[in-house]
Amino acid sequence: SKWSVKIGRQEIVRGTEFLLGDNDFYDGISHDGAMATWNAEKFSLDIFYTRPLQSPDAVFDGTPPPVIPDHQSINFYGAYLDWNRYESGLGWAAYALYYDDGTQVVDPSRRAFWTLGGRVDRDVTDKAGIFFNAELAYQTGEFNVGPGLGDTGDIKAMGFEGMIGYNIGGKHRVRVFYDQASGDDDATDDDAEGFEPLFQDTHDRYGLSDKFVFTNLTVWGAGYNTAIGDRATWGVDFFNQGLTEEDPTTGEDQFSQELDAWWKLQYNTNTQIQAGLAYVMPGDEVDALLGEDGDAGVRLFSQVRLRW
Numbered sequence: 272s273k274w275s276v277k278i279g280r281q282e283i284v285r286g287t288e289f290l291l292g293d294n295d296f297y298d299g300i301s302h303d304g305a306m307a308t309w310n311a312e313k314f315s316l317d318i319f320y321t322r323p324l325q326s327p328d329a330v331f332d333g334t335p336p337p338v339i340p341d342h343q344s345i346n347f348y349g350a351y352l353d354w355n356r357y358e359s360g361l362g363w364a365a366y367a368l369y370y371d372d373g374t375q376v377v378d379p380s381r382r383a384f385w386t387l388g389g390r391v392d393r394d395v396t397d398k399a400g401i402f403f404n405a406e407l408a409y410q411t412g413e414f415n416v417g418p419g420l421g422d423t424g425d426i427k428a429m430g431f432e433g434m435i436g437y438n439i440g441g442k443h444r445v446r447v448f449y450d451q452a453s454g455d456d457d458a459t460d461d462d463a464e465g466f467e468p469l470f471q472d473t474h475d476r477y478g479l480s481d482k483f484v485f486t487n488l489t490v491w492g493a494g495y496n497t498a499i500g501d502r503a504t505w506g507v508d509f510f511n512q513g514l515t516e517e518d519p520t521t522g523e524d525q526f527s528q529e530l531d532a533w534w535k536l537q538y539n540t541n542t543q544i545q546a547g548l549a550y551v552m553p554g555d556e557v558d559a560l561l562g563e564d565g566d567a568g569v570r571l572f573s574q575v576r577l578r579w
Contacts, residue, residue, distance in 0.1 A: 278305045283319065283470070285351050286364055286390050289406050289432055292472025296481075300470050302347065317351045323470065346371040360402075365389040370412075370469065384412025384426045386469065395438045402444075403435040414463050424461030429453045430468065430485060436494075443497045444506075450477065454487025454516035478510040478529040479549035480570050489515045505534040518556055525554030546573040 280303050285291040294300045304321025323345055348369040356362040368386040388408030395402045408430045413423040430453065436446025452466035468485040477483045477490045490513075496506025510529040517524035533547035553565035 273310050275308045275310070276305065277308075279303070281306065283321070283349075284472075285317075285353070285366070286406065287392075287404060287432070288472035289390070289430075290366075290368065290386065290388075290408060290469045290471055291349075291351070292470055294470070294472055294474075296472075296474035304347075314352060314354045316353075317349070319347075319349050321347045323347050344372060359393065360395060361391070361393045363389065363391040368469065370467070382412060382414035382426060382463075384410050384414075384467070386410050386467075388430075396441070398438065398441045400438055401435065402438060402446075403433075405431075405433045407431050408466075410467060416461055424463060426463045428464050428466040430466040443495070445493070445495050447493045448491065450485070450488070450490045451515055452485045452488045454514060456516045456519075475547075477512060478508070478551070479531045479533065479547045479572070480529055480551050480568070482551070483512055483526070487515050489513050502538070503534070503536045505532075507532050513554070514556065518559070521556060521559035523554075523556040523559050526556050527554050528552045541578055543576045543578075544574075545576070547571070 280301050282293040282300070283291050283302055283306070284293050292300065300323065302319075302321035302323050304319060306317055306319035306321075308318075309316045346369075348371075349366065350368075351364065351366040353364045354362060366386075366388060369384075370386070371383040372381050386408050387410075388406065390404070390406035392404040393402055410426055410428040410430075412426040414426055416422050416424045430451070432448075432450045434446055434448040436444055438444050452468070453464050455463060455465040465486045471485055473484070474481055477485070477488070483490070490510055492508060492510040494506060494508035496504055498504050508531045510531070512526040512529065514524040514526065529552070530550045531547060533545065536544045538544055549570040551568040551570070553561075553567070557565045
């Protein structure tokens with residue numbers, strides 16, 4: 272049958288995990304709910320209703336993580352259309368996602384909003400050619416501003432992720448990228464303009480340091496990687512990480528610059544070995560928060576992944 276239904280605890284991973292990921296490098300993200308899928312000849316369509324089970328994200332400046340509502344207080348609805356790739360390798364997707372936090376407390380975290388967006392991409396792995404990815408999401412809805420549960424303001428936010436590169440001879444790949452999430456330039460008004468990344472998988476997205484959540488964030492940079500034989504690859508990446516809206520207290524918007532190096536080996540079908548190094552150089556915003564010139568930071572990690 273072209274139809275299938277899955278009921279119960281499940282991961283929802285779509286696209287590049289820009290909004291729907293499993294956070295598999297850390298604590299993971301799963302959903303309790305039902306998903307119906309229609310696999311047509313040229314596309315697949317997923318329609319789902321869930322209550323997400325999630326963990327707080329790391330916070331850059333060391334403050335306590337935000338309070339994340341538990342899975343009994345969030346309703347998450349979605350429809351995700353993924354079109355089959357054309358012969359050129361081009362593919363596209365579109366989605367409509369609705370997040371409803373029903374916490375009965377007067378608090379800005381009580382919100383309900385739509386995320387409407389789409390993605391287009393093309394990959395080239397075994398020959399020379401251009402590859403790219405571009406995804407744009409717009410959010411609109413309401414959030415609680417008090418003093419009562421019915422007192423709301425407007426949510427208006429945007430997130431974009433873009434990358435373009437060239438595969439040289441089917442072995443060497445160079446790329447440039449630009450990502451931007453809107454920020455709120457006035458936290459005292461009735462408009463919330465900071466982008467909400469939902470269930471994004473952040474590992475290795477904005478640098479191997481994994482210190483950034485995709486809201487009020489602008490990142491740009493470039494990277495290179497190459498294959499070593501049939502099973503190993505290595506690469507280097509440069510990231511410039513900053514605020515989309517400058518900090519009103521410090522007047523700064525430059526978080527840091529980061530240089531990463533990594534190596535990956537697909538040992539066999541089920542086993543992958545990876546190691547990475549991130550060198551982070553703090554910018555003016557970090558210096559202002561610390562009240563002094565911040566020292567560069569280094570993160571080194573290695574892992575073995577087993578999959579069946």
